[in-house]
Amino acid sequence: METWITELTIISITYNNSFELGETISSIKPLLQHGASSIIINGGSRVNISELKGFEKQITLVEEKDEGRYDAINKGIKLVKTNYFMLIHSGDQFISSPKIIDEIINELNSTSSKLFLGNQFIDFQGFRRKHTVTFWYPFMINLGAQPPHLPIIYNSQFAKNQERYSLDYEIISDHLYLKHLFSKKPKYIKSNLYLISMNGGGATSSGIKSFFRVSEEFLSHYGIFKGLIISIARIPFKFFQML
DSSP states (O other): OOOGGGGEEEEEEESSOHHHHHHHHHHHHHHHHTTOEEEEEESSSOOOOGGGTTOTTTEEEEEOOOSSHHHHHHHHHHHOOSSEEEEOOTTOEEOSOHHHHHHHHHHHHHHTOSEEEEEEEEEETTEEEEEOSTTOOGGGGGGTOOOOSTTEEEEHHHHHTSOOOOSSOSSTHHHHHHHHHHHTOOOEEEEEEEEEEEEOSSTTSSTHHHHHHHHHHHHHHHOHHHHHHHHHHHHHHHHHTTO
């Protein structure tokens, strides 16, 4: 049966974490079985997981030193050969189905849309919270509230023609990258579908600790006045995105 999934590449980044990467690859196996491709960027040199067996022709594994997560993402995007891609990093899991992804990519193609925006769950310290696009609109990214970045499916040509992820920041490069993409006013699809279960506790999903770290980078990038406005304004918007 012909499927649009063959037009999708999943980019995953890791640093020698075979266990978490194995969980991620296991979750995308249904997509690989339907012809999707996978690009794994390991900033180390010794990832070894059994889940890769049987999909060698579909998986590109790059193991070399990099300058952090955003350099790894840039490397992955550069290697994409399909018309669409998404990011599912080590430890995060795909929770939808090949049928749903097939329908999404078909709609992206038929409507000439450049981005699909979906929802995700974030699991942290025994709690699961929602991160949604239900009440998200592009103007909100100028106030520090971005759509969930993992459940985004990108048109590869559109994304590759834009600026790369900045290596100047540890956390807010996702924000800066998406802000730039939406400044081009792309046609996009917004959906209430949940595609990803994100493993919390990282730089952007560690509760109050993350808030202060992100705010510090906003202040550094935008200056004290605008940085403070964004840091405060994004609080209510982030609550809306939990609905």
